[in-house]
Amino acid sequence: MEKKKWYKLDTAALIFPAIKQHNWNNIFRVSVSLKEDVDPSVLQTAVINLMPRFPSFYVRLRRGLFWNYLESIDEPPVVRQDYAYPIVYMGSKEMGKCCLRILYHRNRIAAEFFHSVSDGTGGSIYVRSLAGEYLRIKHGLKIEYDDTVLDPGEKPRIYELEDSFSKNAGKVAGRELGKKAFRLTGTKEPGDYKHLITAITDSEILHSKAKEYGGTVTAFLAGVMLQTIMEIQSSSVPYGKEKPVRITIPVNMRRLFGSRTLRNFVLTLNLGVDPRTGPYTLEELVGNLTHQLALKATKQNMASEIASNVSLQKNLLIRAVPLDLKHIAMNMGYASYGEQLGCINISNLGVVKCPEQMTEYIERVEFIIGTQKTYPNNCSVASFNGKTFINMIRTIKESELERLFLTKLVSLGLPVSVESNDLGGETEKCTV
Amino acid sequence: MYCVKCGVSLPDGTEKCPLCGTKVWNPEGLTAESTFDPGRLPEKPFDRNPVAILLTVITVLAAIAVSVVCLVLYRNLGWSDIVLASLLLFFTVAVFPLWFSNPNPVIFIPIDTIALELFLLFICLRTGGKWFMSFAFPCAGIVGLISTASAALLKYLKKGRYIVIGGLQIVLGAFCILLEFFQHITFDTGMFQWSLFASIALFVSGAFLLCVGLIRPLRDFVNRVFYL
Incomplete structure (x- = not known):
């Protein structure tokens, strides 16, 4: 019998099995919408064909005595019809079979990943390669494979499977912890139900608008979001008692460190302002965030951030502690600092590119992150073919944040069209 | 559009x-x-709560261990029946609701009250006491009723929490006097030895909360000061 391959969880991935709970865990989704309806049998073949090329994606989560690990699987996941909402809870039972879920709905191919497997960049390369393989089988497309869409006929590269955290950890560990941030709240939807609002805008206008305010697209959107959350806070919290407002921004470190791993290589920064210091204009907020990003998202600073995580992972005493005790400690650490320093995530995948031959078959590429354990709202952004897709997910009934944020974009002169998984009608909610 | x-x-x-x-x-x-x-x-979006599984296993193992120890030591159940009854009460009150994804307190509190009454009846019969009907039964019953009513009001009323909690404190104040009365007729202790102090404290804080609930400017002030 062939021995199964197993993978150590990378430094960032270690936290996710520890903090999962019986109705929440950290999942994200990347989807590609074609200009035609998806054929599930062809999609299943494409999923099977990609197995040898993406071995670190076809894995299940296992428990060891001291650490969790990922083990390769023999059977690929079976493609399924998509659900009424994205990021449906992935239970321990499902993750014990496969940490990857392939879904289809009309013209959309979506993959949902447990975050221990990969991050947004790795996930988007997988999904684009899946769409490429689908189009190759279906239409006999001859694709010029590059870094964005990998050739299923090739062997996986060693650098794609590496733990870039351990490799790039700095010598000095350093981390700043700020005060707790303001918390968005609302009426929780029953069960696992999630609302999704997709705002579509023109990438070029968005880019020029961001430039006008002196920042990148991420800094501009985060600035508008900061302003929105500050407004929400000022309407509910008395003056002088406001808490800092911060946006959690994941930074893709592949470019900083020249890594080409398909596994996790992302670190988050909590950037924002303290409203007690006075009112801010949008220009000031965007400028502030741009400077904070420039100051913190440097190779040296990130290397020291990585070193803080890696040093814990490599500590002999900590390594000798049984897994369950590690989980309890990690949970306590996460509850105290993991999500207390930010109000919402804005995860920008950037401009998603793929070989020219594929572009004419693809309508859109979207990126959706699930809500955090305690944040009721989250936001993710991806741009494809001149359009930017801002996906806002929430587990609460109230759409106040989305309304204020998107109407602000409209008032700034951006053309915004809005789609949702419940178009104003009463959708039957999951009450299990 | x-x-x-x-x-x-x-x-x-x-x-x-x-x-x-x-x-x-x-x-x-x-x-x-x-x-x-x-x-x-999704067909089954939730896993069983691991805490529920763990506590159930611990309860069952504790019950088996106690029974085995008593059987080995005394060749009969000995005192293990009291431990078993306590474990059953613990399971009903603390573990059973964990098996449900969204336990409704309005259903579970009456179940807990019945379990508590049965437990107290068992202990009373087992120890040959004469305190169940005149003390334990009415006291536990009243506590169960008050708890169920408060849980229902707090769960289903969107507003008026100050009034509900204030009213609850006044009812609890009255219950303190009643409790001492049952104590008096059952155990022949004196009247108004402690209940008056507790009742007055509860009446005062209850009346304050009622005022907060009824007077809007005062309510706004309290909300602002206590950052509610």
């Missing part, structure tokens, strides 16, 4: 703007399709 309030563009046939809920004028009677399939819900 556009939302007249938000200014965002919407797919043709949208009923209501998903941001503000404003109805969209749809003269051609078009029907928009959701970006997802609204009918397809």
